[in-house]
Amino acid sequence: MTAVKNNTGARPPLEGVRILSVEQFGAGPWGTMMLADLGAEIIKIENPDTGGDVARYVPPYTVEQDSVYFQSFNRNKKSVTLNLQHPDTIEIFHRLVSISDSVFNNLRGDLPAKLGLDYAALGKVKPSIVCCSLSAFGRSGSRAAEPGYDYLMQGYAGWMSITGEPDSPPQKTGLSLVDLSAGVMAVLGLVSALLRARDTGLGCDVDVNLFDTALSQLGYVGAWHLTKGYQPQRMADSSHPSQIPFQVMPTKDSWIVVACAKQSFYQSLVRILGAPELAADPRFRGFADRLENRETLVPILKNLFRQRTTIEWLELLKGEVPCAPVNTVEEAFRDPQVAEDEMVLEIPHPEFGVARQVASPIKISDSEIDHHRGPKLSEHTEETLRDYLNMSPQEIAALRQKGVL
Numbered sequence: 001m002t003a004v005k006n007n008t009g010a011r012p013p014l015e016g017v018r019i020l021s022v023e024q025f026g027a028g029p030w031g032t033m034m035l036a037d038l039g040a041e042i043i044k045i046e047n048p049d050t051g052g053d054v055a056r057y058v059p060p061y062t063v064e065q066d067s068v069y070f071q072s073f074n075r076n077k078k079s080v081t082l083n084l085q086h087p088d089t090i091e092i093f094h095r096l097v098s099i100s101d102s103v104f105n106n107l108r109g110d111l112p113a114k115l116g117l118d119y120a121a122l123g124k125v126k127p128s129i130v131c132c133s134l135s136a137f138g139r140s141g142s143r144a145a146e147p148g149y150d151y152l153m154q155g156y157a158g159w160m161s162i163t164g165e166p167d168s169p170p171q172k173t174g175l176s177l178v179d180l181s182a183g184v185m186a187v188l189g190l191v192s193a194l195l196r197a198r199d200t201g202l203g204c205d206v207d208v209n210l211f212d213t214a215l216s217q218l219g220y221v222g223a224w225h226l227t228k229g230y231q232p233q234r235m236a237d238s239s240h241p242s243q244i245p246f247q248v249m250p251t252k253d254s255w256i257v258v259a260c261a262k263q264s265f266y267q268s269l270v271r272i273l274g275a276p277e278l279a280a281d282p283r284f285r286g287f288a289d290r291l292e293n294r295e296t297l298v299p300i301l302k303n304l305f306r307q308r309t310t311i312e313w314l315e316l317l318k319g320e321v322p323c324a325p326v327n328t329v330e331e332a333f334r335d336p337q338v339a340e341d342e343m344v345l346e347i348p349h350p351e352f353g354v355a356r357q358v359a360s361p362i363k364i365s366d367s368e369i370d371h372h373r374g375p376k377l378s379e380h381t382e383e384t385l386r387d388y389l390n391m392s393p394q395e396i397a398a399l400r401q402k403g404v405l
Contacts, residue, residue, distance in 0.1 A: 010366040012039025017194065020045055020096055021077075021104040022084065022117060024053040026176060027150070027210065028106025028134050029073035031183030035191070036076035037360040037369055043096070043384060044074065044375065048081040048405060052377040063351040065377045071355045074374030075347060080385075081378040084115050086404045094125045095389050101197075102130040102190055106183075109135035109144035109209070119205045130193040132206040134186040139207055148210055150176040157214035162221070162232045170234075182213040237298070244290040244297065245269070248326060249305040255326040256310050258317070263287070268320040273304040349373045381405055 017040040021032045029044075036042045046052035053070065061068040083089055093116075097103060105117050112118045112133045119131045133139055136148025154160050154172045164171035189206040197203045215222070221241070224230035232241065238257075240246035245266070246259050260266040263286070270278040278284055278300070283293040290297055305313065310325050317323045327335070338344060342359060349355040355373055385391040385399075399405045 012367045012369055013364060014191075015039035017041065017102075018043065018100045019102045019104055019190075020093075020100050022115075023104065023106050025055050025106070026073060027179035027183045028104065028186070029053070029055065029183070030180055031134070031185075031187040031190075032077070032104060033073055033075060034184060034360060034362070035187050037371075038362065038364070039367070039369060042077040043100075043380070044077045044079050045084070046079055046081050046377060048083055048378065048403075052079070052081065056377065061352070066351065066374070068352065068355065071347075071349065071352070071374045072357055075345070075355075075357065075371055076369065077375055078380035078384065079375035079378055080381045081405050082381075083404055084117075086402070088399070088402055088404050090116065092385070092389070092399070092404065094122075096384075097122050097125045097129060099388055100126075100129070101194055102132060102203075104132045104134075104186070104190060106134040106186075108147055109133070109137055109139045109141075112139060119203060123203060127203065128197045128201050129203040130190055130197055130206060131203065132186055132190040132193070132208070134182060134208050134210075136210050138209040138212070139205075143211075150179040150210065153178045153210045153214040156211055158218060158232075159214060162234055164234050166234045166236055168234070177217075178210050178214045181217060182208060182210050185213050239298075242291055243287065244294050245301055247298075250302055251305050251308060251310040251313055253309045256305065256313050257324045257326060259322040261322070265321050266290070269301075269317070272316050272320065273301070275300070275304060345371050347371050347373050378405070 014035055017035070019032065019035065019040055020043050021028065022045045023029050023032060024046075032040075032042045032044075044053070051057070051065065053074070055070040055073060056065050056067055058067050058069040082093060084093065103117055103122055105112055107115070107117075112131070113120070116122065117131060118133070118139070119129070122129045122131055135144070136153075137143035137146055151172055154163075155170075157178075159178075160170035160172055163173060186206070186208040189208055193204055193206050218225075221230070221232050225232065235241060235247075237247040237249070240259075243261055246261060248255050248257055258269060260269055267279045270276055278297070282289065284290050284297050308316075314323060314325060325331070332338075333344065341363075343361075345357045345359045347355045347357065382393075382396055385396050386393075396405070
């Protein structure tokens with residue numbers, strides 16, 4: 001369970017919010033971990049018949065029923081094993097619902113209704129309950145019963161067609177951005193519905209799916225296409241489709257990213273590169289000019305960038321032209337900004353020693369959470385049933401014998 005660590009006595013913003021989460025793998029647990037980092041109590045419901053969340057077994061770096069992967073999605077949560085398909089489970093689950101604010105799941109789209117996890121079923125137990133579902137294609141429609149993963153959605157939603165070099169095969173992004181974004185979208189919807197439920201006393205269903213999330217993130221590219229028929233393509237050097245230069249450039253020893261999103265940035269860039277005449281050249285003077293003459297301008301700029309190392313260019317450009325090195329992950333964590341923003345957590349763990357993780361990017365000025373490792377499988381089952389449902393050791397033992405727990 002999370003604990004408050006602050007000097008003001010202020011509560012974390014979600015302290016007192018209790019969420020039952022039937023979750024596994026990445027997208028759902030990522031979203032609920034964001035809520036746990038803000039003080040919500042997340043009771044993770046795991047299936048005892050399947051060994052719990054499949055993330056517990058994802059290599060590398062695994063121990064018995066746990067992994068570094070699992071820890072990166074499940075800090076500050078409780079684990080309760082409950083077989084939702086057992087006929088004797090519904091009464092216990094409904095008692096937990098009655099003392100909770102929300103029920104979250106990231107199951108296949110057709111399963112929430114079958115398992116009684118939607119508002120049609122749980123609104124009868126508690127009218128203010130918010131039921132949030134994160135699935136591949138939503139809870140209704142022709143694809144509701146289809147499983148889906150981040151990689152598939154990057155193909156479905158057109159991401160892969162615009163990622164990579166022009167002559168390369170289609171590529172996925174280096175991270176599971178559909179999963180992570182969908183998790184955040186889901187809990188944003190959940191918290192929004194909770195605010196309304198507290199005012200009105202009425203909950204609802206919140207539906208988010210991976211496909212819609214991936215499609216929505218086409219953003220301005222999607223708007224260009226839908227409005228004017230724009231056909232996006234893979235761009236060389238990870239370039240912006242219309243702003244130039246806004247891309248990766250080769251240096252004497254590696255690479256640098258420059259982002260001339262304003263006319264003044266371009267003018268400063270060419271001056272620092274030692275070619276101020278490129279600012280006055282009518283072929284390159286404005287955004288439209290540079291777009292029309294991209295194939296002429298970019299090779300000139302590349303040759304100029306090759307004359308110095310990345311560090312040298314960063315020292316010259318910083319403060320005048322937006323720029324960044326192309327870091328490895330190791331180099332990224334050595335950036336001084338990481339320490340300044342306290343973006344690495346060190347959480348004691350019985351097998352891993354210290355589980356070092358990336359912190360939440362959300363900072364609350366007057367409160368802080370004392371972080372705890374992700375739970376062992378079923379670690380909080382007896383505590384939850386005893387403290388919240390007033391069940392005796394004998395009752396709990398009988399449930400275990402039946403296979404409910």
